[in-house]
Amino acid sequence: MLLVTTFQPAASEEFLELTKSALLAALEALSPGSLFGLATFSHKIGLYDVQGPIPVVKNVFIPPDAESSLPLELEDAMPLLQFLAPVETCKDRIAAALETLRPITSWGRSSGAAQGMDGVLMGGRGFGTAMEALFNYLGSEFGSTFALARVFAFLSGPPDYGRGQLDTSRYGEQYASKRVDADRALLPEQTPFYKDIAAIAVQSGVCVDVFAVTNEYTDLASLKFLSIESGGSLFLYSSTDDSTLPQDMFRMLNRPYAFNCVLRLRTSTEFKPGNSFGHFFPDPQYENIQHIICCDSYATYAYDFEFADNTGFAKHSGDQPVVQIAFQYTVVVPPEGLSNSEMSSSSRDKHTLQRRLRIKTMQFGTAKNINEIYDSVDHEVVLSLLVHKVIVASLENGVREGRALLDDWLVILTAQYNDAFQLVPYKNGNKSISSQIDITFSQCPQLEPLPRLVFALLRNPLLRFHEEGVHPDYRIYLQCLFSVLEPSSLHCGIYPTLMSYSTPDQVAYPRHSLSRAALMTSGSPIFFLDAYTTLIVFYSSTADPSIPFPPPQECLLRKTINQVKQERSITPKLMFIRGGHDDATAFENYLIEEQDVDGSGFASAMGFVSFLDDISQSVAEYMNT
Structure with a gap:
C-alpha cells in the first residue's frame, strides 16, 4: 500500500503535534511493503525526500487565484519514486522528517501568499490545488509502483488559497435574510471542484481520508466528496485537546x-x-x-x-x-x-x-399478506434505510423536508397497521378515533421500537435545526458517518444504549429508556451510556460514596467499556461524570424522551409522550381523508 499524508504547516503548534502523533501511529500500523510519502500545503506544496540521510524538501508555489494551475508539475519538482519511501527501511528517517516540521509564520508566508491592503496575510491553505496535483502525480504510477494509494489529508480550517478555495462567509450570511432557509443554505456544496477531483482520485486508484481538526466553519459539505466517492472516511475533531486522531489512524490502518x-x-x-x-x-x-x-x-x-x-x-x-x-x-x-x-x-x-x-x-x-410482512421486519434495518433517505431528502430540499418525510412515513405506517389489524378502518367518519388508534404497535413486536426510533432520529443533530446550535460541519460529519454504519451500530448512534450497574462489577438493568424518569425509578447508582461516538459513565448524586470513582480497571464495567472500544470502527470519546460534583449536561442531553421533538422545551407535557399524541392525531386525520 502507498500512504501519502498532506497537511498544512500554517497552523497551530497543537495541530502540528497532533498530526505528528497520528502519523507516527500510522507508521506502526502500516502493512509490510508499504510506501510512504510526506507532503505539506500552504501557499506552496512541499514534497519531502526522506530516503537520504537528511530530509530534503522541494517546494512548488501555488498561484493565489482560483483558476490558475501549478506552474510546475510535481513530477518535475521531484520524481515520484524519490518521493515515495519504503517504510521498512526509512521509518526512522520519516519520523525524523516529521520532527523538522514547524508552523509557518506570517513572515514565512508573505513572499507567496496574497496580502491585503495593509499587508495583512490573506489565505494560506492551498488545499484544492495540492489535492488535484497530488492525484495526477500518483496516477502516473497506479498499477505499476502501487496497487492502492491512500491519501490522508489533515486540515485545521477551510481551503482559502488557490484552486478550490471556499467562501466561508455564507456561514454568517445564512441568518442575514429571513427569506433563506438556514437549515438548507449550508447543506449543498458551493463548488463542484472537489467532486470533480474526486473522480480523478478514483481513476488514479486513490482513496482519500480527510481529517478536519477545527471548530471554525470549514464547509465539509464541499470537501466530503473527496472521501465518500473514493471509499474513504471523513473525520471531524472540534479541538486538539481530546482528539482521538492518533487512535483512529492506527485502527484504520491496522485492520484488514x-x-x-x-x-x-x-x-x-x-x-x-x-x-x-x-x-x-x-x-x-x-x-x-x-x-x-x-x-x-x-x-x-x-x-x-x-x-x-x-x-x-x-x-x-x-x-x-x-x-x-x-x-x-x-x-x-x-x-x-x-x-x-x-x-x-x-x-x-x-x-x-x-x-x-x-x-x-x-x-x-x-409474504401472503401484510401481517407476514410486519412479522419479518428488522427494525434496525428499517432505521438504517430511513436514515439514508432522510439524508438524501435533507441534501436536496433541506432539513425541514427531511423531518417532514420521516413524520409522514410514520403516520402512513401507523395507519396501514391499524387498518391491517382491523383496529380502526379508513374513512369511518369518526373524528374522535385518535383515542382508538394503536400508536405503539402493541400487536406487532417487530414494529414496536419504530416510533421511539423515529422520535430519536428527529432529536438527533442530523435533523435538528440550526437555531438549536447544530454546527453545519458537524451535521455533514454525521451524514458521512451514519451512511456507512451497519444497522446495529447506527441504532446505537441514533438511540444510545443506557444500562445501569448496582456496583462496578454487577449489572442492575441491561437496558433503560432515555428518560430522567427511568433513572429516578431505577435506583441504580451507576449508569453506562453508549452513543457510539461517545461513552459516558455517570454516577448518580445519591450513589454510595464508598463506590470507587472512576470504576477500577479490572471491574466488569471497565471490561465492558474496553470491549465496546475494541469492536468500534472509530475511537469513542470516554467520559466519567459524577452527579452533584461534575457538570452533567453531556449526559443529560442524551435523555431525550422528556425533550420536545422540535427542541423547544423540557416541560412535562412535552417529549416522547406528546410526540405519540401528535402522531395519533395525524393518523386520525389521514385515515379520515
Whole structure:
C-alpha cells in the first residue's frame, strides 16, 4: 500500500503535534511493503525526500487565484519514486522528517501568499490545488509502483488559497435574510471542484481520508466528496485537546482491507434495484455497479428495490425472488504460513496481490399478506434505510423536508397497521378515533421500537435545526458517518444504549429508556451510556460514596467499556461524570424522551409522550381523508 499524508504547516503548534502523533501511529500500523510519502500545503506544496540521510524538501508555489494551475508539475519538482519511501527501511528517517516540521509564520508566508491592503496575510491553505496535483502525480504510477494509494489529508480550517478555495462567509450570511432557509443554505456544496477531483482520485486508484481538526466553519459539505466517492472516511475533531486522531489512524490502518473493489447487484425480473447508499463511485456506464477504491469489514452499503411493473410478485408463480451480489476485490497475501507480525524485512517483497470474486445468491419467500410482512421486519434495518433517505431528502430540499418525510412515513405506517389489524378502518367518519388508534404497535413486536426510533432520529443533530446550535460541519460529519454504519451500530448512534450497574462489577438493568424518569425509578447508582461516538459513565448524586470513582480497571464495567472500544470502527470519546460534583449536561442531553421533538422545551407535557399524541392525531386525520 502507498500512504501519502498532506497537511498544512500554517497552523497551530497543537495541530502540528497532533498530526505528528497520528502519523507516527500510522507508521506502526502500516502493512509490510508499504510506501510512504510526506507532503505539506500552504501557499506552496512541499514534497519531502526522506530516503537520504537528511530530509530534503522541494517546494512548488501555488498561484493565489482560483483558476490558475501549478506552474510546475510535481513530477518535475521531484520524481515520484524519490518521493515515495519504503517504510521498512526509512521509518526512522520519516519520523525524523516529521520532527523538522514547524508552523509557518506570517513572515514565512508573505513572499507567496496574497496580502491585503495593509499587508495583512490573506489565505494560506492551498488545499484544492495540492489535492488535484497530488492525484495526477500518483496516477502516473497506479498499477505499476502501487496497487492502492491512500491519501490522508489533515486540515485545521477551510481551503482559502488557490484552486478550490471556499467562501466561508455564507456561514454568517445564512441568518442575514429571513427569506433563506438556514437549515438548507449550508447543506449543498458551493463548488463542484472537489467532486470533480474526486473522480480523478478514483481513476488514479486513490482513496482519500480527510481529517478536519477545527471548530471554525470549514464547509465539509464541499470537501466530503473527496472521501465518500473514493471509499474513504471523513473525520471531524472540534479541538486538539481530546482528539482521538492518533487512535483512529492506527485502527484504520491496522485492520484488514480490500481495494480496487467492484460491487454489482442483480435481481430476478419481477423487481429491480432502486436507490443505492454508501461510500462508492457509481460506474459511469453501467447501472447498479459501484466502484470502491478501499473498504474494510466495517463498510456497509444499502439498497432499496422497486417492482418492475404493477403486477408485483405473481401469486401463482412457482419462482421465488432472487437477489445476487457480486463483489470483486484485491487483497495483499503474505507468504504462506506467516502473519504480518512475523514478517522479516527480507520476506516482505514476497507478498502477492490476489484478485478475488465473491458471489452471494439469495432466494426469498414472498409474504401472503401484510401481517407476514410486519412479522419479518428488522427494525434496525428499517432505521438504517430511513436514515439514508432522510439524508438524501435533507441534501436536496433541506432539513425541514427531511423531518417532514420521516413524520409522514410514520403516520402512513401507523395507519396501514391499524387498518391491517382491523383496529380502526379508513374513512369511518369518526373524528374522535385518535383515542382508538394503536400508536405503539402493541400487536406487532417487530414494529414496536419504530416510533421511539423515529422520535430519536428527529432529536438527533442530523435533523435538528440550526437555531438549536447544530454546527453545519458537524451535521455533514454525521451524514458521512451514519451512511456507512451497519444497522446495529447506527441504532446505537441514533438511540444510545443506557444500562445501569448496582456496583462496578454487577449489572442492575441491561437496558433503560432515555428518560430522567427511568433513572429516578431505577435506583441504580451507576449508569453506562453508549452513543457510539461517545461513552459516558455517570454516577448518580445519591450513589454510595464508598463506590470507587472512576470504576477500577479490572471491574466488569471497565471490561465492558474496553470491549465496546475494541469492536468500534472509530475511537469513542470516554467520559466519567459524577452527579452533584461534575457538570452533567453531556449526559443529560442524551435523555431525550422528556425533550420536545422540535427542541423547544423540557416541560412535562412535552417529549416522547406528546410526540405519540401528535402522531395519533395525524393518523386520525389521514385515515379520515
